[in-house]
Amino acid sequence: MPSADVVVIGAGLAGLTAAIAAAESGAHVVVLAKGHAATHWGPGGIDVAGIPAASTPRDGIRLLAGEPGHPYAFLGDDVAAALDWLRPHLAAGGVDYVGDLDTPLQAVPTSIGGTRRAAILPAGQAAALSPWASGERLVVCGIAGFKDFWPEAIAASLLRERIWQGGSRPASVTSISVALPGLAARHNLNALEIARRFDDPAWRATAIAALARAIAAVPGSGGRVALPAVLGIRDHAAVLAAAEEHLPAAPFEMPLVPPSLPGMRLYAALRAALIRAGGRVQVGEMIERVEHDGQRVTAVVAAAAARTYTVRTGALIIATGGIAGGGLVAERDGRLIEVVLGLPVEAPPVEEWLAADAFDPAGHPLEKAGIRTDTELRPIGADGAPVFDNLRVAGSTLAGQRYIGERCGDGVALTSGRRAARSLTAVPAGHAAEPGSKRA
Amino acid sequence: MGEAHAYDVLVVGGGATGAGVLRDLARRGLRTLLVERGDYGTGTTGRYHGLLHSGGRYVAKDALAARECISENRILRRIAPASIEDTGGYFVATPDDPDDYVAGFQAACIAADVDCEEIPVAEALRREPALNPRIRRVFRLPDGSVEPWQLIESNIADARAHGSDAWSYQRLVGMERDGARIVAATLRDERSGSLTRITPRFVVSCAGAWSGQIAAMVDVTVTMHPGKGTMLIFNQRMTDTVINRCHKSSDGDIMVPVHTVAILGTTEQRVEDPDRYEITRDEVAALISQGEKLFPDLANMRLLRAYAGVRPLYQPPAEVTAAALKDGRQISRAHTVLDHGAMDGVDNYVTIVGGKLTTFRRMAEDTVDMVCGKLGVTEPCTTADEILPGQVPGKTYWLGHRLADHEAEGGGDADLLCECEFVTRPQLDAFLDRHPGASMDDVRRGTRVGMGPCQGGFCTFRAAGVVGERAGHAGATDVAEQADQAILGFLRERFKGTRPIAAGRQLQEQWMISGVYEGGLGVESLIEHEAPEASREVVSAQR
Numbered sequence: 001m002p003s004a005d006v007v008v009i010g011a012g013l014a015g016l017t018a019a020i021a022a023a024e025s026g027a028h029v030v031v032l033a034k035g036h037a038a039t040h041w042g043p044g045g046i047d048v049a050g051i052p053a054a055s056t057p058r059d060g061i062r063l064l065a066g067e068p069g070h071p072y073a074f075l076g077d078d079v080a081a082a083l084d085w086l087r088p089h090l091a092a093g094g095v096d097y098v099g100d101l102d103t104p105l106q107a108v109p110t111s112i113g114g115t116r117r118a119a120i121l122p123a124g125q126a127a128a129l130s131p132w133a134s135g136e137r138l139v140v141c142g143i144a145g146f147k148d149f150w151p152e153a154i155a156a157s158l159l160r161e162r163i164w165q166g167g168s169r170p171a172s173v174t175s176i177s178v179a180l181p182g183l184a185a186r187h188n189l190n191a192l193e194i195a196r197r198f199d200d201p202a203w204r205a206t207a208i209a210a211l212a213r214a215i216a217a218v219p220g221s222g223g224r225v226a227l228p229a230v231l232g233i234r235d236h237a238a239v240l241a242a243a244e245e246h247l248p249a250a251p252f253e254m255p256l257v258p259p260s261l262p263g264m265r266l267y268a269a270l271r272a273a274l275i276r277a278g279g280r281v282q283v284g285e286m287i288e289r290v291e292h293d294g295q296r297v298t299a300v301v302a303a304a305a306a307r308t309y310t311v312r313t314g315a316l317i318i319a320t321g322g323i324a325g326g327g328l329v330a331e332r333d334g335r336l337i338e339v340v341l342g343l344p345v346e347a348p349p350v351e352e353w354l355a356a357d358a359f360d361p362a363g364h365p366l367e368k369a370g371i372r373t374d375t376e377l378r379p380i381g382a383d384g385a386p387v388f389d390n391l392r393v394a395g396s397t398l399a400g401q402r403y404i405g406e407r408c409g410d411g412v413a414l415t416s417g418r419r420a421a422r423s424l425t426a427v428p429a430g431h432a433a434e435p436g437s438k439r440a
Numbered sequence: 441m442g443e444a445h446a447y448d449v450l451v452v453g454g455g456a457t458g459a460g461v462l463r464d465l466a467r468r469g470l471r472t473l474l475v476e477r478g479d480y481g482t483g484t485t486g487r488y489h490g491l492l493h494s495g496g497r498y499v500a501k502d503a504l505a506a507r508e509c510i511s512e513n514r515i516l517r518r519i520a521p522a523s524i525e526d527t528g529g530y531f532v533a534t535p536d537d538p539d540d541y542v543a544g545f546q547a548a549c550i551a552a553d554v555d556c557e558e559i560p561v562a563e564a565l566r567r568e569p570a571l572n573p574r575i576r577r578v579f580r581l582p583d584g585s586v587e588p589w590q591l592i593e594s595n596i597a598d599a600r601a602h603g604s605d606a607w608s609y610q611r612l613v614g615m616e617r618d619g620a621r622i623v624a625a626t627l628r629d630e631r632s633g634s635l636t637r638i639t640p641r642f643v644v645s646c647a648g649a650w651s652g653q654i655a656a657m658v659d660v661t662v663t664m665h666p667g668k669g670t671m672l673i674f675n676q677r678m679t680d681t682v683i684n685r686c687h688k689s690s691d692g693d694i695m696v697p698v699h700t701v702a703i704l705g706t707t708e709q710r711v712e713d714p715d716r717y718e719i720t721r722d723e724v725a726a727l728i729s730q731g732e733k734l735f736p737d738l739a740n741m742r743l744l745r746a747y748a749g750v751r752p753l754y755q756p757p758a759e760v761t762a763a764a765l766k767d768g769r770q771i772s773r774a775h776t777v778l779d780h781g782a783m784d785g786v787d788n789y790v791t792i793v794g795g796k797l798t799t800f801r802r803m804a805e806d807t808v809d810m811v812c813g814k815l816g817v818t819e820p821c822t823t824a825d826e827i828l829p830g831q832v833p834g835k836t837y838w839l840g841h842r843l844a845d846h847e848a849e850g851g852g853d854a855d856l857l858c859e860c861e862f863v864t865r866p867q868l869d870a871f872l873d874r875h876p877g878a879s880m881d882d883v884r885r886g887t888r889v890g891m892g893p894c895q896g897g898f899c900t901f902r903a904a905g906v907v908g909e910r911a912g913h914a915g916a917t918d919v920a921e922q923a924d925q926a927i928l929g930f931l932r933e934r935f936k937g938t939r940p941i942a943a944g945r946q947l948q949e950q951w952m953i954s955g956v957y958e959g960g961l962g963v964e965s966l967i968e969h970e971a972p973e974a975s976r977e978v979v980s981a982q983r
Contacts, residue, residue: 041952043960107965112901112927113920116962147855147865150901153908156919163965175912187855255960257898324951332725332739332943350721354942358935359928359964366942404951404959 003312004030006424007300008319009340010327011281012037013410014395015319016270017082017417020089022317023277025425030311031274032285032302036267037321038396038409043116043255044229044262045125046097046414048079050105050117050407052165057119057411058101064408069346069368069400072408074375075415082415083120092276093269094237096123106131107165109138109226111149111254113157115165117407122262124231124240127224127252131168137223138170139215139249142177146189148256149228151175170223178214180207194230195261198239204232208246216248229253229261236265290316290341296390315390315424318343318379319417322370322396322403336369338397343379343387346372346399363405370399377420392420442636447473449811450625450640452612452654454478455485456588456797458646459595459606460804460823465644466604467826468812468819473604473638475627477611479882480592483714484648485797486885487749489671489705490698491682492516492524492584493798496531496556497689498773499548500541505773505799506552512799513582515824519801521836523591527697529583529682530564531556532575534733537687542577545686549581556581570678570735583682585698587837588797589885594828601829610636615643617658620787631877642811645791648752649714655791660784662791666714667751667768669706670723672731672941675742675893677702677839683734689769692730699839700860700892701744704731708768714750719940742945744895745937754793775803777810788814842867857906858899860892868906880907880926881933890930895937897953900930901961924966931957 006022008015011033023029049060049072061079065072072079080101090097099120107115108128121129132138138158142151155175157163181203183189197203215225231253232239243251255262271281284304291299297316302309318340320327329337334350347369354364371379371393378386379393394416396403403409451462454476465472476482495509517524533542549556557580564578565571596606609630616624622643627636645654649666677697685693691707704727711717724746731738753771775795781787790810795803805821812819827833842862846854854864871886872878880903883889889903890896904926911919931953938950957963 038955041956041960047959108962110961110965112904112957112961112963112966113923114962114965116960116965145855147857147902147905150905150908152912153905153919153923156908156912157923157966160920162968165965257901257956257961260960322951323948324955326948330943330947332721332728332941334721354935354939356939358932359958359967361964404955407959409959 001310001312004028005314006030006317006421007032007311007313007315008317009033009287009300010037010319010321010325010395011267011271011283012039012319012321012325012395012413013266013270014413014417015317016267016274016281017086017414018317018319018392018394018421019279019281020270020274020277021418021421022425023274023279025421027425029274029279031279031281032287032300032311033281033283034286034326035283037325039260039263039267039270041258041260042263043125044122044260044266045118046083046120046410047118047407048101048120048411050119052117054105056102056104060105060408061101061411064401064406067400069372071398071401071412071416075412075419078415078419079411082418085418086414089273090266090269093272095265095269096237097121098123098126099129103129107167109154109158109254111154111228111256113154113163115163117165122265124229124236124253124262125255127250128226132170135171137172137174137220137249139218139223139225140173140175141211141215141225141227142175143189143194143228143230144177144179144184145186146194146228146230148191149254151177154226154254172220174218176214176218178211180210190259191228191230191256191261192233192259195233198230198232199235201238204239204242208242211243212246212248221248223249225249225251226254227251229255231261233261233264287340292388295388297388315392317392317394317417317420317424318371318397319394319413320397323366324404325396327397328369330366338371341387341391343371343393344382345369363402367402367405368400370401371397372399376423377416390424392424394420442634447471447638447640448815449473449642449644450475450638451644451646453483453646453648453650454480454592454606454608455483455646455648456481456592456595456800457648457792457795457803459592459599460800461644461646461792461807462599462604462606463595464804464808464821464823465811466599466602467822468808468817470811470815470817471603472599473640474596474599474606475610475612476606476608477630479608479879479885480596480606481589481885483650484749484752485588485592487747488588488669488797489694489696489703490585490588491694491696491705491798492586493796494529494581494583495552495554496529496549496579496581496583497684497694499552499554500544500688502772502774503548503552506554508774508799508802509796510552510554510582512802513584515801516586516798517584517836518833519824519827520591520594520831521834522831523587523594523837525585525697525837525839527583527585527680527682529581529684530568531579531581531684531686532564532571532734533577533686534572535574535576536733537685541688542686546579549579554581568679568681568683570737571683572734572736577686579686583684585682585696586797594830597829612654612657615657617786620781620785622658622786622789642788642815644807644811645789647791648793649750651752651754651791651793655780658786658789660780660786660789662754662778662793663757664793665753665755665768665771666711667753667771668709668711668717668748669751670709670719670727670746670748671703671705672724672727672746673744673937674702674704675744678735678738678741685734690730692727693734695731695734699888704728704738710768711750717748717750719746719748721940724941742893743941743943744893744946745934746940747937752793752795775799775806777807779810781814857902858887858889858892860894860899861888863887863889863899865906868903869910872907872910880904880929883907884930895934895949896930897949897956901927924968927957927963928966931963
């Protein structure tokens, strides 16, 4: 029977962070995931606290930590250390992140012609982070035949002052659309297909030359150019370097609707870091049940394809992504079910789940639903005591946060994941794995 | 205030009935103008389940309504085949349905001239395996599914070809009465606010549940009994056949396959104001639990949205009973033409009330017969004889037609903007060419962009991008506002439909879409923080 020191359920930012931290401390770690997580549909930045009232992520953490029941109340002080710890892991996977907790939150333009407040972004989006200089131009550059990026509509929207949320903005915004080699007559191109072409050095050189010519033909000079986030997948760093070298304006990627290349690169870097640390990830696994002895979790029973198998484990971390990730399921009768163990879920009454307007600035009360834990991320039962000694919950399944609306989900995920792992690996041994046993 | 050219008749209301009346009047030589306060088919017509009745639903209680249904069903198949999917219908007896109703059903159908054939249960289950295996008897009837927006559009096109016209987003805001006649009507352009005065010889109100509001403008009382019906859209066609329960009509007893989805109807609940009603979670739960008697696995299927419409129910004041006020199903589904000359002393004004979409053409014929009688016009009605414009005889709709047409045209090489409903860039361009100034909601109804299982999550901003690109090329100054309206409107409408059904996979999908658009793309930065849009009158979602 396969066994592990720590089983992590979920392969998003929280689960992979927890797994890397546990593996680093020498534990045998297995990540079991139903599928890919929010990384693949998010913008690939690290959103710590992008709330309107905050000037920096640090300021945002402070404000959110003051909200009743917010996980930053007990995690907030760890965010800086968690970021410092994660950054080299990502860099080793070819994705440099810029910005820190004191970087001013900047209104970064998006591919629907809006802006989002961000401070910590991958290098490919970093050029969007600095304030706009007086007279600086923005060129929005699309790819002919690509249906997930509409430069005219984006540029028209970004010309409006109010979109920039009171921050600095470009002096001019123009749009162009460029035919890239071999793609001009194509239809139904997707972001991944274009990114893979950019990975090819020969194609890349001609494509970037074509982009450079088109951008140079736009009146004005310098400034920045917004491109759809398709600048490579395996070899993104090389594509970005070539773009920075040859384009006559500072390039930055605009994240798109899924599949998100910046998010896929983040996932790949996290996965590589975990594998380097000796852990493994199995995607396509459905959790059937978790076995326990009343005090401790003892095994996870998973199903993939046609087989069911049991992994004995010393500890379990649930990082299943809340409602969006499928870790919490809302029933029609108003109950919320935690899918792995049926843990108690803190949630508002069903009549109060959703506000009347989709975009209510106060958010929807249901967003804060989740699992209540102690400061070591142990879920708390109805009696106020931890449910199992060796069980932890991390990420968007935690109660008290609006991980989308408060733009804090990434900060909570990586900080809670790391703390969950550290608190487990500090727990005295007592797990079931025999030394030298074959890993799951 | 602008003055419009002379019209013989003003038709108020751009639902199926209004469009049918417009067409009929135009074909009989009366120059007619139809006005609609929003887009066509956004009232009750666009908010029903899409059933083309065979009449089977009414045979036991209302044989007259049943006869009208089957007769119009046959006519519509002839004159509007492209708007109809010939799904056929099964009336199934579940273990809960009373034996005496089931035993008398076939005879009642035959008496009302409704084709009805009993088929073996095994055959029905073979064709529709998601049906409850415990059903006891199955009758096959000629039910179908009908696309209301296309139907309205082709009625209006025919009227235009006969010298009449229709204006959307024009709200009737007042009528002037001089003794026994209406002498003028004032319209307000809902987009620009400008007013237009017209002086028709005759006014026909096809305002359905809103008829009382129109009548009040000339001090006439029409007491409607608006009956709200709530419907649920599922993300799949668990049946390719319309399924009815073989019993006295009730809640949650009909499932209609519509394009790529299926719609479970309905409820019946009296509302005071046809612009203000909500859908409660209890209603949704009750519908599902009734629907499970037809499809036992229904609770596990993904619900896309809930919406509701208001039936234009009417009873003459003298006949209103306490029972009818309590239960709208007691009120006849037949239609009545109210002659305000005889009833209220306004000689050039009629109102058509009651009825249902299947019989809209017959309702129009009866109404126009009365109008023509009063105006001394002797032209006969020809609307049942002539096929509607843009339709091919005998070619009914089928689900694969967009793909087939696309392949027939060479195929493959067009951008697919909406994968769920197979809407290509050329199709969207063609729609926008035909409808300059169309809102994104109009685009949705006109092309079905965003109406499939993803509910606009992935096609919304592509459609907005196309609108932006076209507006930019056309030199429009409000490109960004058009794109904002497209994206925010889509997301708000989608949220509205999800709100009463929020649970399970659809809630997860809603959260994911929030993650993409709010978390990743900053959609909230597009919101202009001003007064809420006036168009958010109706609390329930659109279909």
